[in-house]
Amino acid sequence: MTYSNINYEALFQQSINRLKSEGRYRVFNDLERKAGSFPHAQSHITGKTVNVWCSNDYLGMGQHPKVISAMSEAIGRYGAGAGGTRNISGTHHAMVTLEETLAELHNKEAALVMTSGYVTNEAALSTLCSILPDCIIFSDEYNHASMIHGIKSSKAEKKIFRHNDIGHLEELLKAANPLRPKVIAFESVYSMDGDISPIAAICDLAEKYNAITYLDEVHAVGMYGDHGAGVAEREGLMERLDIIQGTLGKAYGVMGGYIASTRTIVDVIRSYASGFIFTTALPPALAAGANASIRHLMESSEERKRHQYNVGALKDMMLKAGIPVMPSQSHILPVLVADPVLCKKASDMLLNQFDIYVQPINFPTVPRGTERLRITPTPNHNHAMMFELTRALVWVFERLGIKPDMSVLDKAA
Ligand SMILES: *Cc1c(COP(=O)(O)O)cnc(C)c1O
Numbered sequence: 001m002t003y004s005n006i007n008y009e010a011l012f013q014q015s016i017n018r019l020k021s022e023g024r025y026r027v028f029n030d031l032e033r034k035a036g037s038f039p040h041a042q043s044h045i046t047g048k049t050v051n052v053w054c055s056n057d058y059l060g061m062g063q064h065p066k067v068i069s070a071m072s073e074a075i076g077r078y079g080a081g082a083g084g085t086r087n088i089s090g091t092h093h094a095m096v097t098l099e100e101t102l103a104e105l106h107n108k109e110a111a112l113v114m115t116s117g118y119v120t121n122e123a124a125l126s127t128l129c130s131i132l133p134d135c136i137i138f139s140d141e142y143n144h145a146s147m148i149h150g151i152k153s154s155k156a157e158k159k160i161f162r163h164n165d166i167g168h169l170e171e172l173l174k175a176a177n178p179l180r181p182k183v184i185a186f187e188s189v190y191s192m193d194g195d196i197s198p199i200a201a202i203c204d205l206a207e208k209y210n211a212i213t214y215l216d217e218v219h220a221v222g223m224y225g226d227h228g229a230g231v232a233e234r235e236g237l238m239e240r241l242d243i244i245q246g247t248l249g250k251a252y253g254v255m256g257g258y259i260a261s262t263r264t265i266v267d268v269i270r271s272y273a274s275g276f277i278f279t280t281a282l283p284p285a286l287a288a289g290a291n292a293s294i295r296h297l298m299e300s301s302e303e304r305k306r307h308q309y310n311v312g313a314l315k316d317m318m319l320k321a322g323i324p325v326m327p328s329q330s331h332i333l334p335v336l337v338a339d340p341v342l343c344k345k346a347s348d349m350l351l352n353q354f355d356i357y358v359q360p361i362n363f364p365t366v367p368r369g370t371e372r373l374r375i376t377p378t379p380n381h382n383h384a385m386m387f388e389l390t391r392a393l394v395w396v397f398e399r400l401g402i403k404p405d406m407s408v409l410d411k412a413a
Contacts, residue, residue, distance in 0.1 A: 022340060022363075023339075023340035023341035023343075023344055023362070024340050024344075024362040024363055029043060029045055029050075029351070029357055029359070030043065030044035030045050031043055031044070031050075031052070031357075032044060033052075033062070033063075035062075035063040035068060036063055038052070038055075038057065038060050038062065038063050038378075038380055039051055039052045039053070039055065039060070039378055039380050039381055039385075040052070041357075043351070043355075043357065045351075046351060046352060046355070048355050049355065050351065050355045050356065050357045051355060051356050051357065051381075051385055051388075051389070052357045053356060053357060053358045053375050053376065053377070053381075053389060054357060054358045054359045054373075054374060054375065054376055055376060055378065056219075056249070056250040056251075056376065057250065057251075057253050057378070058222070058223055058250060058251045058307065058331060058376060058378055059222060059223065059251050059253070059297070059303040059304070059307055059378060059379060060253070060303070060378050060379060060380045061222070061251065061252055061253030061254075061293045061296075061297070061303075062253035062254070063253070064253065064292075064293065064296065066292045066293070066296050067253060067254065067289045067292050067293045067296075068289075069292075070288045070289050070291070070292035071254075071285045071286070071288060071289035071292075072285075073288070074094060074284055074285040074287075074288035074289070075285045078092065078094065078284040078285065078288075079284075080283060080285070081280070081283050082095075082280055082281035082282060082283050082284060083280075084280055084281070085277065085278060085279060085280055085281060086277075086281045087277050087278075089281075091281070092281065092284040092287065093284075094284040094285075094287040094288045094291070095113060095281060095282070095284065095287045097287070097288075097291055098113055098287040098288075098290055098291045098294075099111045099112065099113055099258070101291050101294050101295060102246075102258050102260050102294070103260055105221075105227060105228070105229050105260070105294060105298060106229050106230075106232075106233075106238055106244050106260035107229075107238050107239060108238075108244065108260040108261055108262065109261070109262050109263040109266070110260070110261065110262070110263045110266040110267075111258050111259065111260040111261075111266065112258060112259055112266045112269055112270055112276065113248075113256055113257070113258045113282065113287070114256065114257050114258065114275065114276050114279075115255075115256060115257070115279060115280075115281075115282055116247070116249065116255065116256060116257045117146065117216075117218050117245070117246065117247030117248075117249060117250075117256075117257035118145075118146040118257065119146075119257060119275050119276075119279070120146075120245055120247075120257030120258060120259060120275075121144065121146035121147045121149075121150050121216060121245060121257070122146050122147075122149050122150040122153070122275055123150065123269065123273035123274065123275030123276050124150065124214070124243065124245065124259050124269050124273060125137070125147055125150030125151050125154060125183075125185060125214065126149075126150040126151070126153040126154040126273070126274075126275075127154075127268070127269050127272045127273040127274075128154070128183060128214070128243075128265075128268075128269070129150075129151060129154030129156035129183055130154040130155065130156065131268060131272060132156075132181035132183070133181065134180050134181065135154075135156045135157070135180065135181045135182070135183060136156065136157045136158075136159060136176050136180050136181070136182050136183075137151050137154070137156050137157070137158050137159070137182075137183045137184075137185060138159050138160075138161055138169060138172055138173065138182065138183065138184045138185070138211065139151055139158055139159070139160050139161070139184075139185045139186075140160075140161060140163055140164065140185070140186040140187065140197070141160050141161065141162055141163050142163045142164075142187075142190050142192075142193075143185060143186065143187060143216070144187065144191075144216060144218070147185055147187075147216060151185065156183075159172045159176070163190075164195065164197050164198060166198055166201045166202065166205065169184070169202065169205055170205055170209075173205060173208075173209040173211065174209070176209075178209075178210075181212075182209060182210070182211035182212070183211060183212050183213075183214055184202060184205070184206055184211050184212070184213050184214065185214040185216075186202060186213075186214075186215060186216070187215070187216040187217075187218070187219070188215060188216070188217045188219070188220045188224075188230055188231035188232065189217075189218075189219035189220045189224075189231060189330045189331075189332070190219075191218070191219045191332060191374075192332075192334065192361060192365060192366050192372075192374065193326060193328065193332075193334060194326070194328030194329060194330040194331070194332030194333065194334060195327075195328065195329050195330070196231055196329045196330055199215065199231060199232055199235060199237050199241075200235060200237055200240075203237060203240040203241065206240075206242075207240075212242040212243070213240070213241045213242050213243065214242065214243045214245065215232060215241050215243070215244050215245065216245045216246075217229075217230035217231065217232065217244055217245065217246045218245070218246055218247045218250060218257075219250065219330070219332070220246075220330075221246035221247065221250075221251060221252070222250070222251030222252050222293070222294070222297050223251050223304055223307065223331060224304075226301065227297070227298040227299075228251070228294070228297040228298060228304065229244075230244070230246065232244060242261060242262070242265065243259050243260075243261040243265060244259065244260045244261070245257070245258070245259045245260075246258055246259075246260075248286075248290040248293075248294075251297070252290055252293040252294060252297070253289075253293055254286055254289045254290040254293060255282065255286055255290075256282050256286060256287070256290055303379050306379035307331060307377070307378065307379045308331070310377045310378070310379060310381055310386070311330075311331045311333065311377050313383065313386060314333060314375070314377045314381075314386045314389070314390075315328075315333055317386055317387065317390045318333070318335070318390055318393065321390050321391075321393070321394050322394070323335055323390065323393050323394065323397065324336045324402075324403075324404050324406060326372065326406075326409065331376065331377070332374060332375075332376055333374075333375040333376070333377070334361070334372045334373070334374045334375070335372055335373045335374075335375060335393065336370065336372050336404040336406060336408075336409070337360075337371050337372055337373060337402055337404060338369055338370060338371060338372075338404035338405065338408050339369075339371055339402075339404075340360075340362045340363065340368075340371045342371075342400055342402055343360040343361070343362060343371040343372065343373065344360045344362070345400055346360070346373060346396050346397070346400055346402065347359060347360040347373060349396045349399070349400070350373075350392055350393075350396055353392075353396075354388070354392040354395075354396075356388070356389055356392050358373045358374070358375055359373075359374070360372075360373060361373070361374050369408050369411075370408055370409060373393075375389075
């Protein structure tokens, strides 16, 4: 037998080169976040202190004293790791407490925590859609990669509806066999455009066509509603949703993901989801930290108010300065560049000349031609910082000749 002379190294290198030639090779900033000085961090790339404008630690809870002390206390008391999967080694009591808090937060019977929001979407959707016999899943075209992977691995029939398009969703529901089980999967805040889905209208359709609803509130938990339960809480819709999914890693500032739902649905996912069963549980210190963060944001609206105020102030400032801020209904302020190479260059210039860190967002995270800088102000940013950011953006956009045509957004959708 002779074997062909395959150059594996060259094959791998080729695919890296393809990314580089398209201007979308990902370079991560090497950052040292410091408790107490967020949104400032030390960049080990520039060697300087930078102002971070692209963190998903939206409310700065990652450095909140209550969260830090809950975690250090828990480490001292319980030790470092969870000691195994919950299936083999039992559930740590800190996790039981956290799941009770989450159920209370969303006003549901039960909750189930997993190692991340990604794992939760993948595990919950794949389980749900493969357990329901002959199920059809209706999925918003802009759904997050984790939902898409979960749906794919369920092998259920999938219908994709145009982003936030109720008419299209109804068309697809109407065309489906009324006897087949149906799941509608969507998000509340879409994290790359900052727009918000018509949750009430989707729930109406779910009722009319007897479907169950799965809502990803990853970019909304902690930040919307009187207790931070998300957009569904703000709009008084929590009880109309069958499954609410969230993360503990963004606004709550720690790590982990979860669903909140009925006792039966939680039990079925606990019992069947491979991505839940066969992986080591989150350390008890993370559970304690997340619990402290959620509890704090259930009682305090202070962070949410300052956050929303800053979002409005920065948005105004940027629009007045002629910066192409995309129409957003949330705390996410995407600025359109519409070119992958310029997007990376703009980000590099902001970092190297202004000590401002905003990561470029390119394909496949967003459609080609809609590359952008995604800006997320926090309560920890102040007016002077916003002014500095706005001035830097104006300078960089002028220097690079960035004048995007906003109509590319309509074409991309
Ligand atoms: C980040 C994200 C997730 C994954 O959550 P992690 O806790 O970071 O794994 C899920 N859904 C959406 C919409 C996200 O943006």
